[in-house]
Amino acid sequence: MTALELLTWARGPGLSIALAVCAFGILLRLFEIFGLGRKADLSRPRDHSPGSGWRTIVSRSLPPPGMVKQAPVTYIGGYVFHLGFAITLFFFVPHIELVRGLTGLSWPGLPTQLIDIAAVAGLLALIAVLASRLSNPVKRFLSGFQDYLAWLLTFLPLATGYLAFHHLLIDYTLALALHVLSVELLLVALPFTKLFHTVSVFVSRWYNGDIFGRKGVAS
């Protein structure tokens, strides 16, 4: 199999399978989660705090006072990675073309120099948070296989994309094929690992905020 054949498989059957598994998994998990239901809370709400869930979505997305100083790698690394990843994912023109191919939607892209900066920042941040996860005893204790798997599955698309774009180490066609395949791995794993937070993060933040609001914990 040549690199181009691998790329063609990745763009064809590979992509179909990955997207199908991802769509299947996301719907399955959403129905499962929402179908769980919650016990009726018979107690009277402590405080009347309408909008507590919505406020939590915002407040939990910002670092609590003092925490950036205490855990700079976690917070700054986390922000830089998520931003870098999102910019690379949504504003690199070939990616937009993929979305256009799938859905017909498109939007303007960014120059590749900016994408490059975002990707490098994302990669460095990922390395930094992994280093801190490994060196900090508490974090290491709390980390399981899934955490490292999620890290790897996120790191690979960025890394292979970077190699492909800059023609580093491996032949471009092969790098591109590996890049697409790594994204497909990510798609397949997304619904069934902690990576599902891409879909569920704001739902769970809203729920937490709302339930704590009822229990009298201000958000």
Added chain:
Amino acid sequence: MAFDEPTIAEILRRQGISRRGFLKFCATTASLMALPPSMVPAIAAALEKARRPSVIWLSFQECTGCTESLTRSHTPSIEGLILEQISLDYHHTLQAASGEAAEAAREAAMRENHGKYLLVVDGSIPMGNAGYSTIAGVSNLDMLKETAAGAAAVIAVGSCAAYGGLPAALPNPTGAVPVSAIIKDKPVMNVPGCPPIPVVITGVLAHFLTFAALPELDDHGRPKVFYGESIHDRCYRRPFYDQGKFAETFDDEGARKGWCLFKLGCKGPVTYNACATTKWNQGVSFPIQSGHGCIGCSEPGFWDMGPLYKPLSMPIAPVQMMVGAAAAGGAIAGAAMAMRNRAAKKSAQAAHQKVTVEDLEKAK
């Protein structure tokens, strides 16, 4: 090769090519082949002494486009002359003789230059039924094997001879294979392209005449000097790609301004060839310069590598139906799971036994 034959330099002089012009050609060849300038005198000396190499050209399942490409130059260039001056002892499109006379010429050339002649092949070889393609009643496979046996080296010209090309495109009705699938005991060099660039052929011939060997080849058997870089890396529209400026259709503002053709399906990023540097028609232009994306014709199996007009990053097959069905399946499975969870919860509630203080007292 008779010794009273003129050398290549003599032939070129007779054609009115000056010494200066000849050296310029040697220098161009050296730079094309990525050889240091110090090699120019060596190339010149070797070419001056070289006699016309005997070349046998076999055409199998092909469209004659490769021959067209190599022979059609509107103003005869030195490359063209070199090509014309090789002793093309057999080429059934170009030679005057036909039928048995032509075959006799091939056999004579094979006998006289045994072990020394170059075999050039264009077109793929059908392995299905020998009758799919024959020349003078001889199957392509037999003729290739027989002619390759006495060749110094084999050059597979064009994507068909190099990789199977169009005849080998799915579902490959004739069972077409490339030269390299059959000839294993001779150096085989692939010069793919549909058709390949003429100067690549003459450059390689010059290399063979100078060093009596084929140039360095890559994993796909292609001369590295010509196929070492992708079209995208050498494309003059690359700055637009980097700035995110793309033509969206073939006649929009972007197309008129000469912006990048990625969105129109350009395969330049995954195609390794010299079009962007040597160009075509004596360096006049190449497909991207005339406004059409690269179709990747020099890559193995390019016919089956997805639609020509879809951007490289777009999915090849329509996935919407499959994804929609998978999502619906996921929803149903999720709902079933939710129902099962609820039933489990309900039965747990039903099985819940109340324990009263009296029960506990009794249990004491």
